[in-house]
Amino acid sequence: MISIDLQSGRAAPLISDLVVLVILSLMLVIAVRLWVDRRKKAYRSLAWSIGIIMAQYALQLYLHSSAQPSETIAYWTLLLRTVSFLLVNMSIFQLYNPTRAKHRIMMTMFLLGAGAVSLLHIYMPSLFQGTDAQVRMLQGLGMDLYLFVLIFLSFNLISPFIAQTGKYQAAMTIYFTEHVAHVLNRYVFGDAQPFLSLLKAVLPVVFYFILFIFLFERVVEIMQAIYNTSITDGLTRLYNRKFFDKRVSQYVQHGYPVSVLFSDIDNFKKLNDTKGHHMGDEVLKQVAEILKQESEECGVAGRYGGEEMVLLITDPTIDMDQFAEKIRSRIEAETIVTASIGYSKYKSGISPNELIRQADEAMYKAKTSGKNKVVSYG
Known part of the structure; x- marks a missing residue:
């Protein structure tokens, strides 16, 4: 008895509406917080669209309980369902893309289309001669068919331009399935098919849960991007000086036998003056990539400033003479520049700053004694 009631009675849609409202409330909190912190149009649009969906579900809850x-x-x-679908998909697009004039024009056209189609709900009684039950059933047909068009367009026009394509396509597939169940149950079975009623109740919960995960992962992406920006150099993608100094301090304070390698590109100012800053930037990225590759399994690579790049070598088994020479020879062979390299090894009692200073001194000695060579401290 309870199972039948949950499938075909009034309990299932009521429970579904309440669960969806809870999920939407959580999404609204996230969207508002993002907008307050970052002031991007995408988060404002998302907050508005979620608010409209919540209004739709509040009305839907009233209908199901009345x-x-x-x-x-x-x-x-019915109108809010279509409008909110348009707005939430536009917001998803804006999370990953800038909104241009053509996007705003398309959005306006779709909204005007929704308004025009919704007029069938008002004028159907005068356009169709039939029983009251038949008229009521057909009043929403235009909007239901229009929603199929919007689902198809969203699936094909939005998914190629966002990062979480799989989740978005899964959500759209579930939304499409729920809408098919709604149309079949309403226009073919007269809302009397228990299985389709169950799908109508369950699938919206799944759809908005996927959207919640979508939004949550976007927040994680943003946090990771902010963190990465704060610790890396924008040009070379190596760690910045602040982060590098922090890692050296962590190892030295615990007495680990680390080494610091300091490199400086030879005649870099002349390169910038003769071949331009664009070529200089390309060379910096090439040298940074070599340092990153060589230190990937044994340390941390950073850009210390200008053309100076540094490595923290955490593997004590590394032969620093051979390691530094390999880097120097790769730079000479694979780029149009050479580099002067110095390195120092940790000894008990020295500070992190002293260890870095020693490597810098060794590099300076290499530069002032002929360049394109490796010098160890001490």
């Missing part, structure tokens, strides 16, 4: 549903409430619920 013994005599209002035709006006039914009309606004």
Whole structure:
């Protein structure tokens, strides 16, 4: 008895509406917080669209709990469902892309289309001669068919331009399946098919749960991007000086037998003056990539400033003479520049700053004694 009631009675849609409202409330909190912190149009649009969806589900909850549903409430619920679908998909697009004039024009056209199609709900009684039950059933047909068009367009026009394509396509597939179940149950079975009623109740919860995960992962992406920006150099993608100094301090304070390698590109100012800063930037990226590759399994690579790049070598088994010479020879062979390299090894009692200073001194000695060579401290 309880199972039948949950499938075909009024309990299932009520529970579904309440669960969706809870999920939407969590999404709204995230969207508002993002907008307050970052002030991007995408988060403002997302907050507005979620608010409209919540209004739709509040009206839907009223319809499902009311013994005599209002035709006006039914009309606004149907219109808000279509408008909110448009807005939330536009917001998803904006999370990963800038909004241009053509996007705003398309959005306006789709919204005007929704408004025009919704007029069938108002004028159907005068256009169609039939029983009241038949008229009520057909009043939403235009909007339901229009929503199929919007689902198809969203699936094909938005998914190629966002990062979480798989999740978005899964969500759209679930939304499409739920809408098919709604159309079949309403226009073919007269809302009397228990399985389709169950799909109508369950699938919206799944759809908005996937959107919640989508939004949550976008927040994680943003946090990771902010963190990466704070610790890396924008040009070379090596760690910046602040982060590098922090890692050296962590190892030295615990007495680990680390080494610091300091490199400086030879005649870099002349390169910039003769071949331009663009070529200089390309060379910096090439040298940085060599340092990153060589230190990938044994340390940390950083850009210390200008053309100076550094390595923290955490593997004590590394032969620093051979390691530094390999880097120097790769730079000479694979780029149009050479590099002077110095390195120092940790000894008990010296500070992190002293260890870095020693490597810098060794590099300076290499530069002032002929360049394109490796010098060890001490």
